[in-house]
Amino acid sequence: MKTLSILATKVSASLLKIIGRGGSMPGSIGLKLDSNILSKLHFKGPVILVTGTNGKTSTANMIADLFQNAGYHVVTNRKGDNLKAGITTALLKNSSLSGTIKGSVCVLEVDELNVRHILPYLPVKAFVVNNFFRDQLDRAREMEQLIESIENVLPDYSGELILNGNDPNVVRLSLKAPKAHCTYFGLDQNQYSQSKTNEASEGKFCPVCGHKLRYDYYQYSHIGSFSCTNCDFKTPEIKYPLQNIDLEKETFYYQGKQIQSPYEGMYSMYNCAAVLAVKEVFQLDLDAAIQVFKNAPQPLGRNEHFTKDGLQCILNLVKNPTGANEVMKVIDKDNEDKVVCIVLNDHEQDGTDVSWIYDTFFEKICKDSTKKVVCTGTRAYDMALRIYYENYKGDIEVVEALDKALQASFKPRLKTYVIATYTALYPTRSTIVKEMGL
Amino acid sequence: MNYSINVCWMYHDIMDLYGDKGNMMVLKKRCEDRGIEFNLDTCGIQEEKDLSTYDLIFLGGGADKEQISLIPDLLSRKDNLQKAMDENTFILLICGGYQLFGQYYIAADGSKINGLGFYPYFTDTGEQGKRCIGNIVIDAKLDDLETKIIGFENHGGQTRNVNSPLGKVLRGCGNSFDAGYEGYYDGKILGTYLHGPLLPKNPEVADFVITKALQKRNRSFSYSDLDPIDNPFETKAREVLLQRFQVK
Numbered sequence: 001m002k003t004l005s006i007l008a009t010k011v012s013a014s015l016l017k018i019i020g021r022g023g024s025m026p027g028s029i030g031l032k033l034d035s036n037i038l039s040k041l042h043f044k045g046p047v048i049l050v051t052g053t054n055g056k057t058s059t060a061n062m063i064a065d066l067f068q069n070a071g072y073h074v075v076t077n078r079k080g081d082n083l084k085a086g087i088t089t090a091l092l093k094n095s096s097l098s099g100t101i102k103g104s105v106c107v108l109e110v111d112e113l114n115v116r117h118i119l120p121y122l123p124v125k126a127f128v129v130n131n132f133f134r135d136q137l138d139r140a141r142e143m144e145q146l147i148e149s150i151e152n153v154l155p156d157y158s159g160e161l162i163l164n165g166n167d168p169n170v171v172r173l174s175l176k177a178p179k180a181h182c183t184y185f186g187l188d189q190n191q192y193s194q195s196k197t198n199e200a201s202e203g204k205f206c207p208v209c210g211h212k213l214r215y216d217y218y219q220y221s222h223i224g225s226f227s228c229t230n231c232d233f234k235t236p237e238i239k240y241p242l243q244n245i246d247l248e249k250e251t252f253y254y255q256g257k258q259i260q261s262p263y264e265g266m267y268s269m270y271n272c273a274a275v276l277a278v279k280e281v282f283q284l285d286l287d288a289a290i291q292v293f294k295n296a297p298q299p300l301g302r303n304e305h306f307t308k309d310g311l312q313c314i315l316n317l318v319k320n321p322t323g324a325n326e327v328m329k330v331i332d333k334d335n336e337d338k339v340v341c342i343v344l345n346d347h348e349q350d351g352t353d354v355s356w357i358y359d360t361f362f363e364k365i366c367k368d369s370t371k372k373v374v375c376t377g378t379r380a381y382d383m384a385l386r387i388y389y390e391n392y393k394g395d396i397e398v399v400e401a402l403d404k405a406l407q408a409s410f411k412p413r414l415k416t417y418v419i420a421t422y423t424a425l426y427p428t429r430s431t432i433v434k435e436m437g438l
Numbered sequence: 439m440n441y442s443i444n445v446c447w448m449y450h451d452i453m454d455l456y457g458d459k460g461n462m463m464v465l466k467k468r469c470e471d472r473g474i475e476f477n478l479d480t481c482g483i484q485e486e487k488d489l490s491t492y493d494l495i496f497l498g499g500g501a502d503k504e505q506i507s508l509i510p511d512l513l514s515r516k517d518n519l520q521k522a523m524d525e526n527t528f529i530l531l532i533c534g535g536y537q538l539f540g541q542y543y544i545a546a547d548g549s550k551i552n553g554l555g556f557y558p559y560f561t562d563t564g565e566q567g568k569r570c571i572g573n574i575v576i577d578a579k580l581d582d583l584e585t586k587i588i589g590f591e592n593h594g595g596q597t598r599n600v601n602s603p604l605g606k607v608l609r610g611c612g613n614s615f616d617a618g619y620e621g622y623y624d625g626k627i628l629g630t631y632l633h634g635p636l637l638p639k640n641p642e643v644a645d646f647v648i649t650k651a652l653q654k655r656n657r658s659f660s661y662s663d664l665d666p667i668d669n670p671f672e673t674k675a676r677e678v679l680l681q682r683f684q685v686k
Contacts (some may be wrong), residue, residue, distance in 0.1 A: 095525050124669070145567075204452070205504055352572065353590045355633045358457025379610055381675030385638045389463045398671065 025089030051132030376405035442475035460635035499533025536629030574610025589632030
């Protein structure tokens with residue numbers, strides 16, 4: 001059955017490729033034929049899993065590039081197909097019919113809720129966890145259940161745990177993994193660190209004893225330097241923290257060397273920190289990592305700039321309050337007159353519960369320099385109400401059709417920030433390209 | 439006459455799941471746009487506050503683990519809450535807050551957590567961790583006001599023995615999978631599982647809550663005394679969703 005399963009996956013993958021499709025369907029077929037197929041594969045090299053709420057695609061891709069630069073043959077699910085079927089597809093496509101994976105390292109991005117289906121069944125050498133935020137709660141249930149689903153597969157795990165030492169929800173995993181060795185990554189206190197926060201919705205209580213957590217400082221959201229007011233749970237020692245962060249220049253210092261980050265924002269610094277921690281664990285060359293940061297591709301719709309005839313448009317994907325707040329900060333920093341267009345959908349992948357827009361600091365965009373807010377998407381009116389109740393003084397327009405909404409946004413010929421939820425991202429992107437005549 | 443309402447948001451730093459702060463934003467704007475002074479206070483664990491002095495008390499929902507941390511404090515305020523209700527402080531409860539005014543609730547891990555016990559209803563946990571999740575519309579009756587309430591529910595808790603529900607479920611689950619009814623309303627408290635948050639898309643409910651709060655110190659004030667508000671989005675927001683959910 002194993003050979004048949006692998007064969008079926010490979011055949012369907014190549015057939016789908018011919019008709020221009022791919023995705024996770026081949027793996028689904030393989031899993032139907034043999035549901036234990038993952039544990040029957042042979043692989044001599046290390047498997048590295050990457051998970052977390054935000055930044056797992058960028059981080060996993062950079063880790064894959066890191067190994068590639070260091071001369072490894074990398075097997076990876078680069079397109080972000082991070083559920084069990086997508087991972088199965090990636091592995092079986094790259095294995096022989098007898099089930100030997102052809103490559104010298106596997107770097108796999110894994111959806112948080114799928115870790116339990118993957119980690120126990122592959123020879124995982126390193127498990128990288130970046131952060132846990134509230135994300136599409138209606139799908140992921142409460143975060144507590146999500147973290148527990150990961151904790152439950154850790155007692156027998158004996159590889160390396162590479163954890164964000166500044167996220168208490170991540171650090172707690174170490175307590176459930178007595179056989180694992182832990183390496184922590186994180187950031188030192190810097191000019192942006194704050195002693196108080198109003199944006200943290202997690203990390204208020206100690207996951208060990210339930211007492212309040214105290215923070216020496218926050219980097220963003222609930223990420224920072226914490227300690228329990230009752231027991232000894234606290235930010236662990238981070239051997240090589242990122243230091244002297246400069247968000248304007250997007251640089252940081254690592255072991256005394258100034259390095260350019262490929263992406264904006266504090267949260268991206270943590271992705272870099274995770275990549276560097278992997279470099280330490282596998283004793284790879286620092287230059288290989290620097291090259292990765294230099295050449296990292298800008299993902300579509302992540303602070304993507306479009307310019308034509310003096311009109312500037314900036315597109316951002318928002319998936320959850322924390323990610324959205326980081327986008328709001330970028331818009332807030334910009335004092336130019338501008339228009340903000342928000343495309344809010346409530347399909348399955350966006351999260352069908354849109355109440356998260358009230359956990360997000362949309363007040364940051366409701367200032368005088370924002371001349372107009374255009375709302376569109378399946379929940380356009382919910383968004384308009386959110387802005388209305390913020391006491392926004394400018395124009396709020398609801399335009400149901402996406403192309404007309406973008407036309408209305410571009411009409412004043414001001415810098416236009418477009419914010420789109422997951423299912424809206426690609427349609428919005430192609431409509432921007434069309435309406436701007438790019 | 440200059441009106442004002444004094445609101446106490448209990449455990450605002452813990453019970454703030456699913457954008458519940460939006461409810462306070464809506465009450466504030468709908469008061470201030472009418473010249474009604476809106477004073478929002480909060481009450482955290484171990485803070486000394488006489489809850490009976492407020493016109494409105496609001497208690498939202500929290501994640502299981504966080505919610506448990508406030509229960510001893512809440513229970514220690516039982517007499518004070520009773521006094522508040524006796525003296526016509528109106529109480530708005532969402533999700534966890536709603537459950538805690540009943541007999542008890544069973545947490546996701548199976549432990550039984552005693553509530554304030556003001557009402558006979560109690561809350562079991564969903565079988566095999568199943569949750570009521572999705573858009574919900576109910577046909578509600580709030581004294582003389584009949585209105586459809588639109589929201590989003592996401593709760594494992596199955597609340598039973600509700601003798602005075604807020605409304606009849608037109609779409610979604612309600613108090614439990616098979617309940618047919620949602621929430622609790624008896625003139626003194628309004629308890630519901632509806633997030634969304636509740637009030638932005640349900641302006642009539644918002645105005646009803648404002649009326650109830652005003653009545654604490656102004657017995658003769660009525661819903662129709664509130665000036666109309668010109669909000670260009672709320673009617674359409676409701677129409678779009680009621681049409682999508684095929685609720686007439």
